[in-house]
Amino acid sequence: xxxxxxxxxxxxxxxxxxxxFSFSEHSSSxxxxxxxxxxxxxxxxxxxxxxxxxxxxSTLLYLMGLLERPGSGKILMDNMEVQNLSDRKRTIARxxxxxxxxQFHFLIKELTALENVxxxxxxxxxxxxxxxxxxxxxxxDLGLKNKVHRPAYKLSGGEQQRVAIARSLVNSPxxxxxxxxxGNLDTQNSQAVFELLLLMAQKLNxxxxxxxxxxxLAQQSDQEFRMLDxxxxx
Amino acid sequence: xxxxxxxxxxxxxxxxxxxxxLLGIVFGVSFFVITQAQTSGFEQFFIRTILxxxxxxxxxxxxxxxxxxxxxxxxxxxxxxIFHSREDALYQEGVHQxxxxxxxxxxxxxISGVSEIIEGTGILHTGSRKKTVQIxxxxxxxHLQASDLNGQIIQGTIDQFASDQMGALLGSRIFSRLNIKVxxxxxxxxxxxxxxxxxxxxxxxxVSQIDKNRIYLHMGNxxxxxxxxxxxxxxxxxxxxxxxxxELSQQLQNVLNHRAVSWQEREKVWLDVFKALRVSSGITVxxxxxxxxxxxxNVFAISVIEKTRDIAILRSIGFxxxxxxxxxxxxGAIILFAGILLGSFFAGLGTYLISIIPLRIRGIFSTxxxxxxxxxxxxxxxSCIALIFVSVATWIPARRASRIEPAKIIRxxx
Ligand SMILES: Nc1ncnc2c1ncn2[C@@H]1O[C@H](COP(=O)(O)OP(=O)(O)O)[C@@H](O)[C@H]1O
Ligand SMILES: [Mg+2]
Numbered sequence: 001x002x003x004x005x006x007x008x009x010x011x012x013x014x015x016x017x018x019x020x021f022s023f024s025e026h027s028s029s030x031x032x033x034x035x036x037x038x039x040x041x042x043x044x045x046x047x048x049x050x051x052x053x054x055x056x057x058s059t060l061l062y063l064m065g066l067l068e069r070p071g072s073g074k075i076l077m078d079n080m081e082v083q084n085l086s087d088r089k090r091t092i093a094r095x096x097x098x099x100x101x102x103q104f105h106f107l108i109k110e111l112t113a114l115e116n117v118x119x120x121x122x123x124x125x126x127x128x129x130x131x132x133x134x135x136x137x138x139x140x141d142l143g144l145k146n147k148v149h150r151p152a153y154k155l156s157g158g159e160q161q162r163v164a165i166a167r168s169l170v171n172s173p174x175x176x177x178x179x180x181x182x183g184n185l186d187t188q189n190s191q192a193v194f195e196l197l198l199l200m201a202q203k204l205n206x207x208x209x210x211x212x213x214x215x216x217l218a219q220q221s222d223q224e225f226r227m228l229d230x231x232x233x234x
Numbered sequence: 235x236x237x238x239x240x241x242x243x244x245x246x247x248x249x250x251x252x253x254x255x256l257l258g259i260v261f262g263v264s265f266f267v268i269t270q271a272q273t274s275g276f277e278q279f280f281i282r283t284i285l286x287x288x289x290x291x292x293x294x295x296x297x298x299x300x301x302x303x304x305x306x307x308x309x310x311x312x313x314x315x316i317f318h319s320r321e322d323a324l325y326q327e328g329v330h331q332x333x334x335x336x337x338x339x340x341x342x343x344x345i346s347g348v349s350e351i352i353e354g355t356g357i358l359h360t361g362s363r364k365k366t367v368q369i370x371x372x373x374x375x376x377h378l379q380a381s382d383l384n385g386q387i388i389q390g391t392i393d394q395f396a397s398d399q400m401g402a403l404l405g406s407r408i409f410s411r412l413n414i415k416v417x418x419x420x421x422x423x424x425x426x427x428x429x430x431x432x433x434x435x436x437x438x439x440x441v442s443q444i445d446k447n448r449i450y451l452h453m454g455n456x457x458x459x460x461x462x463x464x465x466x467x468x469x470x471x472x473x474x475x476x477x478x479x480x481e482l483s484q485q486l487q488n489v490l491n492h493r494a495v496s497w498q499e500r501e502k503v504w505l506d507v508f509k510a511l512r513v514s515s516g517i518t519v520x521x522x523x524x525x526x527x528x529x530x531x532n533v534f535a536i537s538v539i540e541k542t543r544d545i546a547i548l549r550s551i552g553f554x555x556x557x558x559x560x561x562x563x564x565x566g567a568i569i570l571f572a573g574i575l576l577g578s579f580f581a582g583l584g585t586y587l588i589s590i591i592p593l594r595i596r597g598i599f600s601t602x603x604x605x606x607x608x609x610x611x612x613x614x615x616x617s618c619i620a621l622i623f624v625s626v627a628t629w630i631p632a633r634r635a636s637r638i639e640p641a642k643i644i645r646x647x648x
Contacts, residue, residue, distance in 0.1 A: 058644075058645055059645070062641040062644070062645070065550070067549075067550060067640050067641040067644070068639075068641040087554075087555075088554065091549075091552055091553070091554045092552065094549075094550060094551065094552045095551060095552020096552070100550045100551070102644060102647075104647055106543060106544075106546070106547040106644075106647075107547075108240075108544050108547065108548075109247075110243040110244060110247040111240075111243060119236075119548070119551060120551045120552055122236045123236060123551065123552050123553060123557075124552065167551065168551075
């Protein structure tokens with residue numbers, strides 16, 4: 001894979017074209033979830049997707065993040081088609097190009113904040129001292145300076161979500177996929193997380209795709225999409 | 235290394251089930267080693283006893299149908315021993331031409347001792363009591379080379395026997411039965427008359443058949459008492475490597491044209507009993523390891539379910555399927571490694587403690603405490619069995635973990 005990690009002057013994008021996805025759990029009944037979704041999220045911006053529960057927002061994010069394979073259609077990362085990559089390359093891409101933030105923070109509770117954050121770095125072979133340094137600086141930036149060595153389960157909800165964001169950013173990804181990251185947070189914390197994402201998008205030239213129910217946040221984003229029954233609207 | 239580190243954190247975070255799993259391995263390994271140490275200890279001790287009493291190989295009667303010539307194939311291929319036999323030779327008790335045979339035997343590098351023994355029976359008389367005994371006429375210097383007689387003497391000394399032309403060594407049970415003291419004079423009565431002997435020592439082999447019946451005399455005395463001026467003797471042979479006795483006895487039988495019986499053949503019944511004991515206790519105790527394997531399987535299967543979310547998140551940040559299964563296999567390896575280490579420690583401790591338990595055994599051998607055998611192979615075998623069970627027990631959950639679909643788990647959680 002041709003890694004495009006530097007903050008290039010010509011801003012890249014994460015793009016899907018005519019994406020289809022369906023569940024066929026019982027061989028007879030096929031449920032179509034995505035019915036031809038096309039959208040492009042520019043790096044350096046926040047693209048928000050809103051829509052009723054069950055319309056396929058999460059599914060779209062998992063496809064964009066190479067956690068799942070589409071039925072048909074294209075996924076382009078900085079204009080490179082990635083929907084057909086091998087499992088091995090998808091795993092590497094998730095490690096180096098993509099960051100995920102989920103509604104539930106999904107920290108590993110046996111590890112401290114720092115240990116959670118540095119996982120993607122250690123995974124790609126970064127030296128331990130450097131990984132620790134990058135991770136703790138990032139945690140500092142996110143206002144967790146004195147919680148660095150705290151076990152994950154001893155952090156509050158808002159803190160855990162910030163640790164999860166730090167983990168998604170630590171490998172300086174090109175694309176950040178956030179699935180209702182503020183769904184469990186109060187208004188104040190939600191706004192803080194949003195501003196953090198916005199800051200990171202601009203500072204690190206990341207294409208942030210934000211799925212949210214929060215109308216207020218959706219309106220603050222650079223690009224706003226609505227999703228309904230597996231289709232996308234502007 | 236990262237996977238090992240995560241595995242370690244997962245293990246120490248689940249102390250109770252992991253300690254239980256560990257205990258299973260520790261118990262299994264240590265019980266296995268301890269039982270093997272005992273059974274094989276008694277077996278080894280028994281072997282040592284029979285080697286010390288009757289030697290590694292016994293060469294007795296000449297074959298009825300002797301060949302005209304036989305050759306000893308010496309190492310350089312030059313040495314030949316030729317035995318002339320009459321065409322119509324009949325069965326002859328004992329070894330024919332013992333002096334030649336003795337020289338021939340001494341020439342084998344594998345043979346560490348050769349003792350010619352003349353056997354017969356007689357009746358021992360003290361003033362008031364008498365006892366039928368089996369006479370073993372020996373040359374004491376030779377016999378010490380081919381047996382552990384010196385170590386078996388519990389009263390008197392071999393020197394007393396050596397310096398007394400009319401000396402006798404008595405089996406411990408004969409001695410106590412006759413109610414006499416070392417130094418006492420006794421009478422031996424038999425076919426050709428009566429001789430007077432002095433009790434120079436008492437030996438105990440632990441083998442009751444021997445301790446009840448055997449006495450040792452000097453060769454010349456025995457010969458004249460039994461009326462064999464020459465011949466009629468058998469050979470007891472000691473080897474540097476007793477385990478080679480079957481091959482060597484076969485070879486000797488072919489070369490010397492006399493029956494040569496190895497200790498393995500001679501004591502087959504007892505050896506089979508010991509072997510059966512060792513194998514069956516090994517199998518029984520392996521069941522502990524099997525059960526702890528099942529326990530570990532259970533612990534790990536639950537662990538995979540508990541950790542589904544962690545697995546999904548690890549996959550989403552770039553851990554491969556192989557990494558995920560490695561995390562679980564490492565957890566198994568940690569338990570296994572700790573289990574083997576602790577198990578071996580307790581095995582060693584237990585073996586030592588058992589070896590100092592007082593226990594008096596007479597009959598097939600003689601000991602006053604538990605006999606144990608320190609053998610690294612028991613530890614290795616226990617470790618291998620544990621390795622097999624733990625591998626299977628962790629491999630299946632690890633495989634399941636690696637197949638978890640991250641998207642599915644994350645979707646279901648939200
Ligand atoms: N395993 C599955 N089999 C069939 N349908 C599923 C499965 N998982 C989710 N769905 C359906 O897919 C649709 C889209 O789900 P999702 O992408 O999570 O929606 P959203 O995130 O917008 O709430 C939902 O209608 C859900 O019922
Ligand atoms: Mg959703």
